[in-house]
Amino acid sequence: MARKHRPGSVTRRHRWQHLQASFRDTTILLREFRSPLLWFSVAIVGGGSLFYFLSHLLNEPTGSLVESIYIILTITFLQPPNRDFPQHIVLQLFHFIMPVVGIVMLAQGLADFGSLLFNRRARSKEWEMAVASTLNNHVILVGLGHLGYRVALKLHEMGEQIAAIEFNANADTLNAVRNLGIPVIHDDATRPASLESANIKDARTIIMASQNDAMNLQIALKARSMNPKIKVVVRIFDEDFAHALQEQFGFIALSATEMAAPVFAAAASGVDVTNPISVEGQLLSLARLTISENAPFVNKNVGFLEDNYHLSIVLIRHDHQSEMHPSDHSQLHVGDTLAVLGGPNELNRLMHDNE
Template identity: 50%
Template sequence: MSLWWREWRASWRDTLILLREFRLPLFISVIAFGGGGLLYFALAQEAHAPIESVPEAIYIVLSQAFLQSAGEFPNQWYLQAFYFVMPLIGIGTLARGLTDFGVMLFNRRARGKEWEMAVASTFSQHVVLIGLGHLGFRVAQHLHSMHQDVVAIEMNPSETLVAEVRALNIPVIHDDGLRETTLLAAGVRQARAIMLCTQQDSLNLQMAVKARSLNPTIQVVLRIFDDDFAESLHKQFGFKAFSATGMAAPAFAAAAAGVDITYPLTIEGQPLSLARFNLVAHSALVGCTIAEIEERDDVSIVLLRHQGVPDLHPAHDRRLSAGDVIAVLGSPSRLNQMVAKNQ
């Protein structure tokens, strides 16, 4: 979805939210002016005043409310009363409400949380990222580099980090990620994956369970400091749990992008992961040879599955086709670059 179209949809939804917030003063205004117009018409007919229709009577009442001339001053006292009462009603019911509504409508970003929620409501098949600490911020950057749509949630955001994340066109909702309303506002039911990057294992697990209850098909990637606990969560719940010792932001981001990826292993001082890719029809990798990819992206392709037939030692001149599955060994950052090319 293009940025301008998302902004337009967010503006429309935010306008609907504003209208709901101001429904009481709007309702009172409709009753006051509509009802006042009907009453004025009825009284005018009784007094044989030259009022030909209800719309004309409503127009006169509206004109009176805003101190505008609406024809000759009537002779009947009960019609004259409208000329003095309606301005007070107009000022009382509309002035404050319209002023607040106009400020909020034309200065949406100053409303912070509500605007971010409106933008988040336009996302689908995106990644919900909870926790904008050091790890969460780097993960957001990597997801952005892979052209992944992201909605972030942070309870105690750093203004500097939030500003940098929003500069990537990532909405940041300032709220508690454990609250169901917050998860729904971030679009967890339409999301493809949720990433939990806070520093509390128990909090990450609680949010993972709640997200899965709201969206049973959502992919869960969470930060866990204990290796054994991380492995247990993966076996029991299917959560992709990364331990602190195996942590790398690029690997975390790749997992949320739907790539099967192993924990980074340090070999000769360099972290390496093994990832599996399903090549899509419009992938930039389609048509390239094994040798071209390995040389250009500094990775090693250790498996090629073509039409269901696996090849553990694919030839260097073998060209990739849409629908192929490849297993790639490389640094998490290099793998992230390949994910972006395969979008």
């Protein structure tokens, strides 16, 4: 049976990612507001130093430079200082000027900072970027059209971590994908900064699911240059062009005849899968995989795998020897290579259990 994620573990993972995203989002906010904070600090320290110098010059000295800075800080926030009101007009002016400086330099900035910190919907793009930055070994999905949306649903069902990029903010599927807990970055994926915001350096796979062949190829080449190890799955309408890309660049290029979302999901998840053929309306593909030590069908037989996954094993390669059309009693071992014929959904289940 397909491996299921326990609700508790999924919830804990989402909570941890949310905490990480909150921390990174707050860090981004602090960077955005560093200029007001810096100028406010300069005003307080500079004002305190000037107050210290003038108080000694005008024979109303403070105890130390630190005390002078503290006095300036307290009067900036309209709090009474821990000393009597000065007698000289020059020192008195500090009590009236510094509150104005505080309001101009800091109050508006703090109000904006608090508003944006607690109302992240107003900063949707930055928040989605912060969430995406917490992902690792994930899948980046470019394009949330009808195909992209179905691919997102299928990958989500398989328990994959996903970050999506969509340029059209009015896409009907955008909010539906966000409701699944998938970060969606509203940006142009042809820009390197957009791919960086989806944390491409730590991604395992990128899928280009838009309807523009030229744009898909452009993004694919950029993605490979930014992460040479990333698996690239690209939608290409021209079948000959798709095969040429696969031979030339090693991309998994799927043409218009292969547009089933489960096929994209299987390719993205690491299955070496052939172009599907339609047999009486059912899509069938031939996939190759190597049995991992964690697979639940290790040391089981062919009949067990075929009955539980509704697939046909065409070939087993064990110890450099191949067995075509193996019997139901043939054993499956770690490291064996299988050639399996089945539908995209069944292949997805098999691959997921083999991780």
